[in-house]
Amino acid sequence: MSRRVLPPLGVFLLALSVAPCSALNLNLNLNLATPRPLDWMSQQGGAGLRFVVADFESKIELRDEPVTVPKSDTPRVPDSRVEAERSTKDKDGDAITLRWQQAWYAALRLEPTHPKGTADLRPFLNGTLEFDVKVTEASKGGFSVAIGCGTDCYRKVNYVLPSRALQGQGWQHLAFSMRCFARPKDNFSRVTQPFVLEGSGTAEVAVANIRFRRDGKGTASCPDPRTVAVTPSPLNQVWSIDWWMPRHEAKLAEVRDRRAKGEAIDLVFIGDSITEGWEKDGRKVWDEVFAPRGGLALGFGGDKTENVLWRLQHGEVDGLSPKTVVLHIGTNNTGDRQDEPEATAAGIRAIVQELRQRLPGARILVLSIFPRDELASSHQRRRNEAINTLIAGLTDANSVEVLNINARLMRPDGSLSRDVFPDLLHLSEAGYRLWAEALLPHLNR
Structure with a gap:
């Protein structure tokens, strides 16, 4: 079956601190099927976002065709396999399916195309990170959700047990309060990875409709980062x-x-x-x-x-x-x-x-x-x-x-x-x- 050729993901623009809050939409939608320029500004003169698929040792960019993370000549986890492809929720290409087998680490990451590209998520710190997810298999796996919030700043919500409970439930909508990620000293003005879904073990998960909402209310459970320890x-x-x-x-x-x-x-x-x-x-x-x-x-x-x-x-x-x-x-x-x-x-x-x-x-x-x-x-x-x-x-x-x-x-x-x-x-x-x-x-x- 032929696959419709889709625009490259790199046309997303990153939100940076030079963009005044008044210029931002209430919601920021990362539409996977029809990428479009966003009303965020870039300090780098226009940096895009791309989806990267990674395992413990290597990574590869996901464009239109299915990808498998390549192995080194001497892999540390030789039996693992991590792959991804564009898939369908409501229409062709509006979702991404990530599969991993016997993996120490597998990830779907949203990263800037420019090496110095960063995003300003401060306007959304009282809102939510939301996305749709379909868990086909997770009985021997599970995932966490993370934001790479800058140099030496990576904030992760362990969602292993809830993600297993979603297996076979079809498409579900998750809304994480941004307070699940941000710590009191965090700035979030120079975010390097606005969205990361990472897992281990063996699983198959599809995601769609990633968005940030300034007025969103979190519904997904998460530990309080101030008291979890x-x-x-x-x-x-x-x-x-x-x-x-x-x-x-x-x-x-x-x-x-x-x-x-x-x-x-x-x-x-x-x-x-x-x-x-x-x-x-x-x-x-x-x-x-x-x-x-x-x-x-x-x-x-x-x-x-x-x-x-x-x-x-x-x-x-x-x-x-x-x-x-x-x-x-x-x-x-x-x-x-x-x-x-x-x-x-x-x-x-x-x-x-x-x-x-x-x-x-x-x-x-x-x-x-x-x-x-x-x-x-x-x-x-x-x-x-x-x-x-x-x-x-x-x-x-x-x-x-x-x-x-x-x-x-x-x-x-x-x-x-x-x-x-x-x-x-x-x-x-x-x-x-x-x-x-x-x-x-x-x-x-």
Whole structure:
């Protein structure tokens, strides 16, 4: 069947800060079938928008013909496939269908054609981002919605569980309050990606009628970005749903079993995948150093502060009387959601308060968030260091001590060695040995 040739998507114009608010339409419609110039101005003399389809390693522009994201010669996810095509909602070409299979990351992104193109979305911050969506398949996948709001600014709403619930429901209209995305310090005057639909796993999703409304009312659920880090919640990511709750139940069973056998649990480690690594790359060191001290590892890959809070409130330390608790958490708040340092620090403080209430006899050792990325100048490293500064004051004379061992994990110039951080985030066995050596004097004391 022949396909009608459609105009290129690049004729959309970007809204920039030089456009007076009075010149803007009440609604901004990005009509996929009949692209037309918008009444926004461009600082770059007329920058367009284009749709880009991406996976974890590569991307390709979507024009009129179906596209598949190309693979490198040595792909890190060789079995994944991400593809997209123009499709139909009301008329030919007015929608885009995105399919992904076994993908770590798949995305449909609206990006400027000019490398310095940016959009001013401030007139819409009290309104909504809206679009129509049809979820054909998402039982093993799901999506999030995001806006790339400028340099070091990317705001994402996790919509995995609701998107799964939309499977087979036909076309549905979603309206996200812009307050789902904007944080108090955000500007949104130089937005680089006005719309991103990103997913993982396996799914097929079509979108149409993307628009911003200045007078819109949000109807799609979203967490409050100001409080999400302190609101207890399970980890609901595509890649975690199948194992996260079973791991929680397994840890509850492990504690029950050890208590039934009369085994002492005097030392508890709580955290994310870096703590979970004591059961993997750090296992040898754990067996040598911490197992004889009655160690218990409660690390869950991907956890943020709110996920640790949920686990504590659902029994993981109930009935225990450890001498020491070692807490290391927060780097996923930075890496996945780009939480403001103040929000992550608030989450860590909430965890400490929860531990003090549930384990009143324990000494709580709060570790500064470990360095990540190769160089100290990286945005995520600097954000973690800001968090470390904020939590330094948690130390008190009675039960809480903040310990920063980061200097022992880095080179003298602050860079990271892959001998210690193979992926510039997680530790090798050598890294876990450095961690253990740094902790021992504090545990012995």
